[in-house]
Amino acid sequence: MKRLSLRELLFLALCCDLGLVCKRLVSPAANVLTGFLRIPGGVGTGFSLLFLTVACELVPRFGCATAMGFVQAMIALFTGHVGSMGALSPIGYTVPGLLIDLCFALCRRASLDRRDRLVLSGMAGSLGAALTANLIVFRLRGTGLLLYALVAATTGALCGLPACRIVTLVAPALQTRSEPKRRNP
Amino acid sequence: MKRSVTPRLLLILILLTAVLAAWHLAAASETAPGTLVLAFDGSETVLTPDPLAAVTVEGKSVNGRGEVREIHAEGWPLSSLLQAAEIEPEHIRGVSVLAVDGYSAAVSAEEIEEEGKVFLLQGEGTSFRLIVFGDENSRRNVKDVVRLVVEEAAKEAVPAA
Numbered sequence: 001m002k003r004l005s006l007r008e009l010l011f012l013a014l015c016c017d018l019g020l021v022c023k024r025l026v027s028p029a030a031n032v033l034t035g036f037l038r039i040p041g042g043v044g045t046g047f048s049l050l051f052l053t054v055a056c057e058l059v060p061r062f063g064c065a066t067a068m069g070f071v072q073a074m075i076a077l078f079t080g081h082v083g084s085m086g087a088l089s090p091i092g093y094t095v096p097g098l099l100i101d102l103c104f105a106l107c108r109r110a111s112l113d114r115r116d117r118l119v120l121s122g123m124a125g126s127l128g129a130a131l132t133a134n135l136i137v138f139r140l141r142g143t144g145l146l147l148y149a150l151v152a153a154t155t156g157a158l159c160g161l162p163a164c165r166i167v168t169l170v171a172p173a174l175q176t177r178s179e180p181k182r183r184n185p
Numbered sequence: 186m187k188r189s190v191t192p193r194l195l196l197i198l199i200l201l202t203a204v205l206a207a208w209h210l211a212a213a214s215e216t217a218p219g220t221l222v223l224a225f226d227g228s229e230t231v232l233t234p235d236p237l238a239a240v241t242v243e244g245k246s247v248n249g250r251g252e253v254r255e256i257h258a259e260g261w262p263l264s265s266l267l268q269a270a271e272i273e274p275e276h277i278r279g280v281s282v283l284a285v286d287g288y289s290a291a292v293s294a295e296e297i298e299e300e301g302k303v304f305l306l307q308g309e310g311t312s313f314r315l316i317v318f319g320d321e322n323s324r325r326n327v328k329d330v331v332r333l334v335v336e337e338a339a340k341e342a343v344p345a346a
Contacts, residue, residue: 037206038213040288080251084324112190119191123198137324144287147202147209154198160191 008059011174015055016071020081023048039148040138042130046155048072049096049125050163053118056104057167058174065104065125069097084137092132099128114167119160126156213285216331221313223270225335232270232333234261234305234313242304246316248323256316260306263315264297267335274298276338282315282325283332290325292317294338305330 004012023044030043052065073093076082082089103124107117130152134140140148216222216231223232239259246254267277280297283289292303292315301318308314308328315327 035286038210038286040284040286084322086322086324116190119194123194138288140287143205143209143212147205148287150198150202150205154195154202157191157195157198 004059004061007174012055012059012064012068013071015051016068016075019048019051019068020072020075022051024081034151037147037151039144039151040140041133042126042148042152043155045096045129045133046122046126046152046159049100049122049129049156050159050166052097052100052125053104053121053160053163054166054170056100056121057114057118057163058171060104060108062101062105065097065100065121066094067097069093069095085133088136092129092136095132096125096129100125115160115164118163118167119157122160122163123153123157126159127153221330222332223335224332225270225272226337230270232266234266235269236307238265238269239307242306242316244301244316244318246318246323246326247321256306256318258306260304260314260316262300263292263303263305263333266305266333267297272335276335278336278338281334281336282327282330283334284327285329285331288327290315290317290327292325 026047027044030041030047033043034041052068055068056065070090070093073090076089076093077087085092100121103121104117107120112120127149130149134145134148138148219233221232221234223230236259239261242256242258242260244256246256248254263280264274267274267280274294274297277294277297279291279293281289281291296317297303304316304318306314306316312328313330315325315330317325320326
């Protein structure tokens with residue numbers, strides 16, 4: 001298997017950090033929306049996973065998002081930002097990453113276009129994160145759980161649109177390889 | 186050329202979310218400010234904690250990061266609220282405390298009976314907040330409590346004469 005370049009590794013690390021920071025930045029606004037809907041969350045994670053989908057699109061290797069989710073979990077654990085999941089937060093971060101990887105693999109096999117890949121992967125990741133959090137912490141049932149899952153899926157899918165824009169902007173910079181310049185004879 | 190699935194998918198998700206949100210909000214049980222719903226033995230009653238019976242609650246709460254927060258508020262021991270509702274301690278196996286957003290936490294009968302352990306605090310405005318002292322994290326500190334569900338203790342079999 002081809003090894004990742006230093007440029008790609010640095011990009012993945014940057015996306016990990018941006019995902020964590022983004023979640024904290026949008027949390028206050030997300031809490032207003034979830035408070036109104038009377039659900040305990042499901043919006044902020046979609047924005048956090050946006051950067052995982054961007055990384056997966058630009059570094060197309062299976063396991064990329066899972067590894068990033070695990071790294072995010074370790075950063076959250078060591079900095080003490082584990083939220084209500086506590087010591088189980090590595091599961092809460094890794095499961096969405098795995099789902100994003102699986103979704104990307106399926107979408108590439110089905111030859112879906114870039115926007116569809118990002119939207120579907122964001123939706124799958126966000127839905128996975130919501131259901132994992134529900135299993136570990138919230139224990140919602142009935143319409144509360146259904147609404148919570150649907151809000152998470154919708155947010156994840158909507159975050160696929162800015163993700164697509166970011167990919168379009170960043171792709172040229174990441175694909176520039178340090179190839180030797182050919183001299184004009 | 187393949188057609189993009191994104192517009193249709195987003196439209197369906199947004200519509201479904203809007204419909205379900207409206208249904209969820211319409212079905213949510215409204216409690217009057219300053220009151221709680223107490224479910225016990227198959228029936229529901231509205232509980233209004235008496236502000237005059239409130240006590241000063243002081244202690245330390247630890248969150249998931251290990252940060253200690255000093256608590257100094259007015260509130261009621263959960264045991265006293267249950268007694269006011271004429272629920273005997275021997276009939277209680279535990280209590281599930283539910284917030285307005287569906288978040289819940291469970292406290293056992295032993296914890297309720299332990300002095301200085303489980304309180305319902307007067308939160309911001311007319312809302313209530315559960316606090317369980319001695320926990321390693323604040324997972325059971327439930328904001329905006331609207332409902333208490335009392336789980337009944339198993340009734341002991343009466344020995345035959």
